[in-house]
Amino acid sequence: MNLIERRIADNRAAFSDEEESLFGVTIEPMGSPVLGRCQGREVILAGTNNYLGLTYHPELMQAAEAALHDHGTGTTGSRMANGTLPHHVALEDALKKFYDAPSALAFTTGFQANLGVIAGLCDRDGVLLLDADCHASIYDGAALSGATVYRFRHNDVADLERKLKRLQDQAGNVLVIVEGIYSMLGDTAPLAEICDVVQSYGVALMVDEAHSFGVLGATGRGLAQECGVEDQVDVVVGTFSKSAACVGGFCVSRKHDFSLLRRDMRAFVFSASLPPSVVATATAALGVMAAEPERRKNLWHNAERLYGALANMGLEVGPEISPIVAVTLNDPEGAVTAWHGLLDKGVYVNLVVPPAAPDGKSLLRCSLSAAHTDEHVNQMIDAYRSIVA
Amino acid sequence: MSELAVLERDTILRFVGEIAPDVKASSKDDIQDTIGLSSIQVLELIEMIEDEFDILFPLNDLADIRTVDELAAAVKKLRDV
Ligand SMILES: Cc1ncc(COP(=O)(O)O)c(C=O)c1O
Numbered sequence: 001m002n003l004i005e006r007r008i009a010d011n012r013a014a015f016s017d018e019e020e021s022l023f024g025v026t027i028e029p030m031g032s033p034v035l036g037r038c039q040g041r042e043v044i045l046a047g048t049n050n051y052l053g054l055t056y057h058p059e060l061m062q063a064a065e066a067a068l069h070d071h072g073t074g075t076t077g078s079r080m081a082n083g084t085l086p087h088h089v090a091l092e093d094a095l096k097k098f099y100d101a102p103s104a105l106a107f108t109t110g111f112q113a114n115l116g117v118i119a120g121l122c123d124r125d126g127v128l129l130l131d132a133d134c135h136a137s138i139y140d141g142a143a144l145s146g147a148t149v150y151r152f153r154h155n156d157v158a159d160l161e162r163k164l165k166r167l168q169d170q171a172g173n174v175l176v177i178v179e180g181i182y183s184m185l186g187d188t189a190p191l192a193e194i195c196d197v198v199q200s201y202g203v204a205l206m207v208d209e210a211h212s213f214g215v216l217g218a219t220g221r222g223l224a225q226e227c228g229v230e231d232q233v234d235v236v237v238g239t240f241s242k243s244a245a246c247v248g249g250f251c252v253s254r255k256h257d258f259s260l261l262r263r264d265m266r267a268f269v270f271s272a273s274l275p276p277s278v279v280a281t282a283t284a285a286l287g288v289m290a291a292e293p294e295r296r297k298n299l300w301h302n303a304e305r306l307y308g309a310l311a312n313m314g315l316e317v318g319p320e321i322s323p324i325v326a327v328t329l330n331d332p333e334g335a336v337t338a339w340h341g342l343l344d345k346g347v348y349v350n351l352v353v354p355p356a357a358p359d360g361k362s363l364l365r366c367s368l369s370a371a372h373t374d375e376h377v378n379q380m381i382d383a384y385r386s387i388v389a
Numbered sequence: 390m391s392e393l394a395v396l397e398r399d400t401i402l403r404f405v406g407e408i409a410p411d412v413k414a415s416s417k418d419d420i421q422d423t424i425g426l427s428s429i430q431v432l433e434l435i436e437m438i439e440d441e442f443d444i445l446f447p448l449n450d451l452a453d454i455r456t457v458d459e460l461a462a463a464v465k466k467l468r469d470v
Contacts, residue, residue, distance in 0.1 A: 132432065142448075149448040153436065166445050355427050 018336065022351065032056065033245075033371040038348050044376050046366045047350035051215050051323055052288075052295045053371025054245035060284045064246075067280035074275045079106075079262075083273030091283045092259075095250055098286045099221055099236070103258035106250050106279070108271050110210055110239025111137040113249030115144055116265030117206065117237055118177070122147035127167055127174045129203075131155065131189065133182050138208060147175075154182075157193045164201040174203035180212025180223035184352065184363060186324030188212070191223050195232040204234045214243025215323055220289045220296060230254070240278075244285035248274045295370035299323050302368040302377050309381040313388050326352075326365040327384075335362030338387045345383035397442070397461035397468070404437045405457065416457040424457075442468055 001009065027045065028037040033053040036045050054060055067087060077083035088106055095104035107113035118141030122128060126147030130138060133154040142149045150167075153159040160176070167174055176198050178189040191207070198205045209222035217225030222238070224230045231254065240248035251258075262268050274282075289295075300323070307321045316328040329335040332353045339351040342364065352363040366380065398416050405414045405424060414424045420431060435446050438460075444467045454460050 132436075150445050151432070151448065163445055355429055359429075 019353070022336070022339075027348065034369050034376060036348065039343060041343075041346065043343065043346050043348040044372070044379055045348050046368065046372070046376075046380055047348055048369065049211070049242040049367050050245060050369045050371070051211075051243045051299055051367065052245070052285075053369040054243070054285055054288060054295075057245070057284075057288055059288055060245060060281045063280040063284035064277040068275075068277040071276035073277075075273045077272055078269060079273045080269045085273075085276055085279070087276045087279040087283070088273060091279045092250075094283045094286045095252055098219075098290065099230075099252045101252045101254050102256045103253040104250060105259050105262055105265075105268065106248060106274065106282075107268055108248060108274055110237070110241055110249035111140075112267040112271060113237050113239070113251055114138050114208065115141040116262075116267035117235060117251050118142055118175070119145040119267070120261050120265035121145075121204075121206075121235075122173075122175055125173050127170050129160065129163055129167070129174060129176045131178045133184070134177060134179060135183065135208065135210065138177055138179075142177075147173075155187065155190055157190055157197055160194065161197045161201075164197060164203060167203075168201065171202050174201075175206060176203055177206045177208065180207055180209040180216060181322060181324065183211050183324065184357065184365065185318035185326050186211075186322030187319045188216070188223055188226075188322070191227040192229055195227075195229045199232060205232065206235045206237065207233050208237045210237070210239045211242060211324065213238040214285075214289050215296065215299065219293070240282040240285065243289070244282050246278050246281040246285065248278060248282055299368060299370040302370070302372050305374075305377050306366065306368060306380055310384055313385060315384065315388065323368045324365065325368065326363045328357075329362045329364065332360075332362045335364060338364055341387040342383045345379070345386055347380050347383040394458075394461035394465035397464045398457060400441055401434070401438065401457050401461055401464070404434055404441075407437075408433060414457065416461065418457060419455045420457060420460065422455075438464055444468055 030036050033050050033055045034045050036043055075083040075085060091106050092104040107116055114137035122145040124146040126145060128142045128147045128149045130142060130151045131154055132151045150163055152163050178194060181188050207224055212222040214220045216223050224233045235251055235253045237251045240246050303323045304321055306325050307317055310325060310327060311317050318326050335351060335353060342349055350365040352365055354360050357363045402414060402416060408430050409424060409426060412424050418424050420426050439446050442464060450463050454463055
């Protein structure tokens with residue numbers, strides 16, 4: 001057996017047919033951000049990260065169509081070569097305006113934004129201090145950078161401080177990374193306290209707002225805006241793949257000329273840029289986020305209802321109300337059964353089993369959308385009630 | 390050096406016993422392949438070690454560590470500096 005054959009055999013042995021078949025579940029779109037067809041039946045989509053429900057918004061679709069029609073299907077090049085169209089510059093200008101910040105860069109995915117920014121900022125002399133629950137792309141960016149990587153306990157400011165204290169003599173090389181909303185349990189970082197500690201040790205701070213962009217803050221800029229600490233965050237990374245309803249990543253910084261660092265961001269330099277239609281969609285999404293703040297309000301209304309109802313049923317939900325409502329279950333088989341039970345009741349959620357979920361536990365992870373109606377949320381609540389009973 | 394890291398080895402074996410109570414682990418065992426800790430449990434073990442010995446353990450070092458003895462030696466080295 002060669003390497004590839006052996007790896008395939010290992011995986012075949014490690015995963016049951018059940019798991020393999022779940023991986024192949026497809027969702028057929030049905031002309032709505034929150035309805036789809038899954039395993040032959042119509043379902044409410046409650047696990048899509050489509051927080052603002054913009055995937056069928058007429059302004060986004062028209063922008064995409066116009067750009068596709070006028071400028072073609074792809075850029076066929078990296079941002080550093082032929083891949084910078086006026087559209088990309090316009091998107092970065094729109095980001096600067098949205099964030100009221102002097103520097104912005106658009107990447108092809110959020111994953112690449114993390115690889116590019118982290119490995120661009122840190123080299124072998126760098127020291128990274130990551131929240132334990134940071135996303136895979138942050139860990140991969142950290143590994144790619146060659147920096148020394150430490151983690152602190154999830155959302156534990158005392159542990160962060162203890163570690164920063166030990167790293168005092170290297171403070172000039174330290175980058176702390178946290179997220180706005182953590183994707184599995186939907187909890188937020190204690191960002192004001194984190195900023196206090198980070199400031200007192202004089203180290204740099206990056207916040208990945210992937211799940212909080214469009215969701216938190218007076219104008220949807222994320223947790224830093226919500227906590228009033230935007231001036232203390234050195235760089236924000238985000239994605240257009242959730243609230244902005246398309247695909248792509250970005251970073252924004254209050255430091256002038258932060259964008260000069262793009263030369264060191266290999267994920268920016270050596271990958272083709274986003275196609276014009278997607279860039280136009282993302283730009284339009286920024287406009288809609290600003291123009292339709294009621295979407296954020298509706299999202300939180302839905303979050304409060306579902307979170308409250310599931311907590312009242314005695315289900316183990318996350319530590320705070322959030323558009324991500326995750327129920328922790330102790331055994332993976334029970335979780336698979338429950339997931340099928342919800343699907344039978346017409347509700348699609350994400351099933352997360354070990355090792356993706358910690359401590360051998362499993363999660364039924366809901367992400368709500370502004371496009372869910374009260375009736376949709378009622379149906380979700382009823383579906384959960386049926387699996388509890 | 391690994392023979393000298395007795396305190397570190399015994400402490401790590403105790404922690405492994407707390408994380409995986411059903412396994413009879415020896416210090417020569419491969420932490421993941423033989424003892425069977427998941428990558429997340431390995432990180433949990435590192436947290437316990439960091440607290441116990443008041444050190445910072447770089448995740449980079451994990452790439453070269455297979456056995457409890459190797460981990461104990463790495464921890465001892467971090468404590469000695
Ligand atoms: C915290 C976090 N960062 C980055 C990403 C990657 O974003 P993208 O889907 O744009 O690659 C995700 C999404 O999966 C995420 O949850």
